Amino acid sequence: MTGAFLTRDGSNWMPEYLTEIDGTTCIGCGRCFKVCSREVMHLYGVDDAGEILGICDDEDEDEDFDGELNRMIMVVDQAGRCIGCGACARVCPKNCQTHGAADKVVA
Numbered sequence: 001m002t003g004a005f006l007t008r009d010g011s012n013w014m015p016e017y018l019t020e021i022d023g024t025t026c027i028g029c030g031r032c033f034k035v036c037s038r039e040v041m042h043l044y045g046v047d048d049a050g051e052i053l054g055i056c057d058d059e060d061e062d063e064d065f066d067g068e069l070n071r072m073i074m075v076v077d078q079a080g081r082c083i084g085c086g087a088c089a090r091v092c093p094k095n096c097q098t099h100g101a102a103d104k105v106v107a
Contacts, residue, residue: 004102004103005102014084014101014102014103015083015084015085015101015102016084016086016089016099016100016101016102017079017082017083017084017099017100017101017102017105018040018041018076018079018082018084018088018089018097018098018099019076019079019098019099019100019105020076020097020098021041021073021074021075021076021096021097021098022096022097022098023046023050023052023073023075024050025094025095025096026073026074026094026096027073027093027094028043028071028072028073028074029093030043030074031088031091031092031093032074032087032088032091032092032097033074034091035087035088035090035091036087036088038078038081038082038083039078039081040076040077040078040079040081040082040088041074041075041076041077041078041088042055042056042074042075042077042078043055043056043072043073043074043075044056044072044073044074044075044077045063045064045065045068045069045070045071045072046069046070046071046072046073047065047068047069047070048068048070052073052075053065053068053069055077056072084099084102086099
């Protein structure tokens with residue numbers, strides 16, 4: 001790798017941007033959201049058929065989408081905010097995230 005990305009000490013570094021979270025594997029635990037300083041992903045409600053119902057708002061923790069809520073998952077809804085630090089991948093208990101090297105991910 002050549003010097004497009006460097007750490008403070010000048011070492012080469014390649015950011016790995018979060019590109020996707022597998023909704024069939026994600027358990028909606030929120031660990032990734034808690035460590036992300038950039039609000040790249042948010043918790044969404046899912047119905048029995050696997051359809052995304054909408055964002056689960058922090059202000060209304062009892063939101064059940066008119067009884068349709070089956071479970072919750074994390075969804076990458078602000079991918080452009082990701083800085084490629086990898087904190088989310090380190091805390092995910094299900095390894096359900098996909099990351100792409102900065103030199104391969106389209107802006």
